[in-house]
Amino acid sequence: MSDAGPLMEVSALERSFTLGEEEVRALRGVSFTIERGEYVALIGPSGSGKSTMMYQLGCLDTPSRGTYRLAGYDVGQLDDDELAALRNRFIGFVFQSFNLLARTTAVDNVALPLRYAGVGMRERRERAREALDRVGLGHRWDHPPDRLSGGERQRVAIARAIVTKPALLLCDEPTGNLDQKVGQEIVRLFEELNSDLKVTVVIVTHDPAMARRARRNLKLVDGSLVHDGPPLEGH
Amino acid sequence: MLEHFISALLALSANKLRAALTMLGVVIGVLAVTLLVSVGDGARAYLNNTLSGIGSNLLSVMPGRTETRGFGPPAQGLARPLTMDDAHALARQATTIRGVSPMVQGGGAVRFRNRQRDTMVLGVGPAFSDLRNMHVDTGEFVREEDITSRRRVVVLGRRVVQELFGDESPLGQSIRIAGGRFRVIGVMEPKGRSLGFDLDDLVFIPATAAMDLFGLDHISQLVTAARSKEETSAAILEIEEVLARRRNGERSFTVQSQEDLLKTFGAITGAMTMVLLAIASISLVVGGIGIMNIMLVSVRERTREIGVRRAVGATQRDILWQFLLESVVISTIGGAVGLSLGATIIFLVHRFAPDVPVVLSPWIAAVAFGSSFVTGVVSGVVPARRAARLDPVDALRYE
Numbered sequence: 001m002s003d004a005g006p007l008m009e010v011s012a013l014e015r016s017f018t019l020g021e022e023e024v025r026a027l028r029g030v031s032f033t034i035e036r037g038e039y040v041a042l043i044g045p046s047g048s049g050k051s052t053m054m055y056q057l058g059c060l061d062t063p064s065r066g067t068y069r070l071a072g073y074d075v076g077q078l079d080d081d082e083l084a085a086l087r088n089r090f091i092g093f094v095f096q097s098f099n100l101l102a103r104t105t106a107v108d109n110v111a112l113p114l115r116y117a118g119v120g121m122r123e124r125r126e127r128a129r130e131a132l133d134r135v136g137l138g139h140r141w142d143h144p145p146d147r148l149s150g151g152e153r154q155r156v157a158i159a160r161a162i163v164t165k166p167a168l169l170l171c172d173e174p175t176g177n178l179d180q181k182v183g184q185e186i187v188r189l190f191e192e193l194n195s196d197l198k199v200t201v202v203i204v205t206h207d208p209a210m211a212r213r214a215r216r217n218l219k220l221v222d223g224s225l226v227h228d229g230p231p232l233e234g235h
Numbered sequence: 236m237l238e239h240f241i242s243a244l245l246a247l248s249a250n251k252l253r254a255a256l257t258m259l260g261v262v263i264g265v266l267a268v269t270l271l272v273s274v275g276d277g278a279r280a281y282l283n284n285t286l287s288g289i290g291s292n293l294l295s296v297m298p299g300r301t302e303t304r305g306f307g308p309p310a311q312g313l314a315r316p317l318t319m320d321d322a323h324a325l326a327r328q329a330t331t332i333r334g335v336s337p338m339v340q341g342g343g344a345v346r347f348r349n350r351q352r353d354t355m356v357l358g359v360g361p362a363f364s365d366l367r368n369m370h371v372d373t374g375e376f377v378r379e380e381d382i383t384s385r386r387r388v389v390v391l392g393r394r395v396v397q398e399l400f401g402d403e404s405p406l407g408q409s410i411r412i413a414g415g416r417f418r419v420i421g422v423m424e425p426k427g428r429s430l431g432f433d434l435d436d437l438v439f440i441p442a443t444a445a446m447d448l449f450g451l452d453h454i455s456q457l458v459t460a461a462r463s464k465e466e467t468s469a470a471i472l473e474i475e476e477v478l479a480r481r482r483n484g485e486r487s488f489t490v491q492s493q494e495d496l497l498k499t500f501g502a503i504t505g506a507m508t509m510v511l512l513a514i515a516s517i518s519l520v521v522g523g524i525g526i527m528n529i530m531l532v533s534v535r536e537r538t539r540e541i542g543v544r545r546a547v548g549a550t551q552r553d554i555l556w557q558f559l560l561e562s563v564v565i566s567t568i569g570g571a572v573g574l575s576l577g578a579t580i581i582f583l584v585h586r587f588a589p590d591v592p593v594v595l596s597p598w599i600a601a602v603a604f605g606s607s608f609v610t611g612v613v614s615g616v617v618p619a620r621r622a623a624r625l626d627p628v629d630a631l632r633y634e
């Protein structure tokens with residue numbers, strides 16, 4: 001890995017699925033580059049391939065054709081264990097439906113990635129508390145998810161995503177399950193993390209307002225990249 | 236490792252009722268293993284005890300020849316009967332034995348006044364008492380002079396005394412055995428039952444008198460013992476030599492050792508224990524299938540969780556261990572519960588029915604615990620592999 005090159009380099013990336021006889025081409029040759037510290041919104045109509053793209057960027061899946069380089073690593077060439085290590089080290093995920101472990105306190109949820117990083121129990125809890133403080137939930141550290149509001153749950157999920165100090169934060173419709181006011185707070189939190197921690201943020205969103213706040217928008221339609229640049233007007 | 240163990244416990248405590256029900260199969264399985272094997276072991280210990288209780292390093296010589304040392308009377312084909320002279324010869328010549336007694340077995344009605352009892356009549360020599368650990372309580376046992384003079388004297392077992400004399404003292408009284416008149420010279424110590432046989436329900440008379448009484452010119456067998464455990468084989472050889480010499484080298488007799496008998500019994504009870512163990516392990520298999528079933532359900536329910544863990548960096552091996560450990564923990568706890576229940580039941584049996592021979596030996600505990608562990612591993616492998624091999628994206632998209 002080199003600190004010099006761009007964080008992410010996607011070139012001619014294709015991803016297709018075979019559903020019985022039929023071949024579904026979810027991504028049809030997408031190319032773009034994202035530098036360290038960028039804040040990018042990934043937009044497009046439903047079924048256009050945004051989530052599929054997120055899984056590629058998040059090293060949860062590998063390209064059918066084309067290449068994806070993350071921090072210099074050619075993701076398509078890595079085996080399953082290496083992908084897991086890469087996810088653990090470089091990436092934090094935030095999902096629409098929070099995906100917290102039930103009956104597990106906030107702090108233990110946040111500490112989960114550190115466990116797979118081989119961090120000792122005590123240090124894990126310390127760093128998890130710090131991450132919770134960072135998202136403004138330090139006082140709720142011992143609450144299980146079912147005693148937290150939607151916004152608070154998403155903050156816990158964000159704390160979990162940043163606890164390993166990743167280079168990249170990948171968020172798939174992070175405000176989709178939240179009301180507008182809470183959603184805006186979450187967006188502000190992402191912006192803060194982006195500017196304070198210099199973490200690269202890629203957010204999938206349907207919300208035009210949220211897309212406009214990003215400096216750069218990537219728009220997918222039917223698996224192809226149709227726009228790469230500043231937010232489009234009148235979206 | 237401890238930490239993973241704690242996580243597994245936490246995951247299980249999330250659904251206590253289900254965990255308990257899942258465990259139930261293993262609990263019952265291990266309980267069955269513990270109890271059934273304890274019964275088998277108890278039977279073995281009981282046999283060992285009683286067989287050792289009748290004396291140590293015992294040897295018996297019977298007429299007839301058997302090729303294989305085993306159970307039951309030897310085939311009588313080549314039988315040339317044993318005689319009092321054989322007994323005398325052994326007593327004089329053999330140096331590795333500690334006494335010889337002839338034995339003549341018969342049965343008959345024993346009568347005193349108007350009371351009568353059918354009982355076993357044993358014609359023996361003086362050495363019999365020490366060899367077989369059966370001692371006189373009052374009076375005297377059969378003496379050498381009684382043998383030589385073919386005296387009609389009798390030593391009574393406790394039971395016979397009770398039945399015929401009640402509270403009256405039998406010493407010096409005259410009784411009838413199978414029609415012949417005998418004078419009572421002693422009463423045996425109570426011995427109780429052994430292997431279903433009442434050792435108090437017999438009478439001893441001099442072997443010579445028994446031959447007269449039953450009209451025999453030979454004895455049924457010779458009872459003797461090696462001087463020590465180490466000398467057993469030497470004693471057998473010496474007996475064979477002495478007796479063969481008296482028969483022009485013809486080996487028309489068999490020497491059977493107590494050890495052979497113990498071994499045979501040991502083999503039988505050992506086989507019985509194994510059969511019981513096999514039966515019990517069927518219930519353990521059923522318990523294992525229960526665990527596997529619930530673990531498969533659990534993997535399905537927690538598909539999203541698996542996706543999240545994979546997303547934050549868990550490898551396939553991490554997931555595999557997580558579920559395998561859960562299965563092992565469930566099963567081992569079940570095993571511990573079953574074992575404790577079994578131990579409690581055995582303790583209660585000891586407490587309230589001390590006669591029932593059940594033994595909880597450490598190896599049962601080890602087997603019970605070990606087998607519940609193995610059950611956990613075996614029934615956890617399939618669900619854990621299924622969990623580990625889930626595609627992370629599919630797991631995350633799972634509704």
Ligand SMILES: Nc1ncnc2c1ncn2[C@@H]1O[C@H](COP(=O)(O)OP(=O)(O)OP(=O)(O)O)[C@@H](O)[C@H]1O
Nearest residue numbers: 017018019024026045046047048049050051052053
């Ligand atoms: N595992 C799969 N097997 C088959 N087809 C798939 C699979 N995953 C995605 N697809 C297809 O790929 C296309 C893109 O799906 P994707 O989930 O990326 O869309 P999206 O842009 O995230 O949509 P939405 O905004 O509704 O979340 C869809 O047509 C979908 O049906």
Ligand SMILES: [Mg+2]
Nearest residue numbers: 050051052172
């Ligand atoms: Mg999507």
